[in-house]
Amino acid sequence: MGSRCGCSSRGAWDSAQTKVEAVGGREVAEVFSAWGDVGDLVLRSDELYRHVERRRELGLDAEPNEAILSRARMYNDAAIQHLQESAAPAVERLREHLRGLGDVDATEQLDLVDRTARDAIVDLNFTVGQTREARRVLEEGIGAGRRGADAVCDLMAGSAQRMIALRRSREEHNEPVSAVLGAICAAVAVAAMISCAPRCGSPGTILLVFMLVSAAAFFFASSIGVFGSVIAGA
Secondary structure: OOOOOOOHHHHHHHHHHHHHHHHHOHHHHHHHHHHHHHHHHHHHHHHHHHHHHHHHHHOOOOOOHHHHHHHHHHHHHHHHHHHHHHHHHHHHHHHHHHHHOOOOOOHHHHHHHHHHHHHHHHOOOOOHHHHHHHHHHHHHHHHHHHHOHHHHHHHHHHHHHHHHHHHHOHHHOEOOOHHHHHHHHHHHHHHHHHHHOOOOOHHHHHHHHHHHHHHHHHHHHHOOOEOOOOOOOO
16 A cells, blocks of 8 residues: 555554564465555544544634545545455455365464463553453454354454445444454464464464554554544534
């Protein structure tokens, strides 16, 4: 994607990207890379949407709002397009790759991911609500992994559809997207384990999980849980 977000999320995401490819291979890394671009676009869009929301709340001059909204919509539309044209095809390529591996027993690796992620999450400065949400997406990802490669890819594809729905209705809500991006990080960790099992080593797996938790944590920390009509009904 063209421009990169100048925020700490991209640094964490790019650092994890290298490890994802080293552990899980090119197909897993392509999915993660596509979602990194989506995350950039969503953050850029929401920064602008929230700027307009604050201006309206404070009763400031409305004249600049349309220009700001135009830019917000540009980034938002680009995020939707990237989900459809890059993220979704990458998931299907990953599906074919994982299917080609045959029956893979990644039980040991998935158990390690589960334990390591919980150890990483407990040290984050999350609220109880954020911790509950992080636990939910982790358990969803691990559960998909135990059902097999298709379940993991279905989770990724479903996350893309969920994100598209959220972005299309962005001007009627300010619902956080952190759970969707967290679900992708969990699913990427699980897919990497299936792809590399049984050759995955514990040190590499532990580092990968910590890096993915770090990448997801930015979005949990930056999400603002304000619901209701924020643009269209203002």
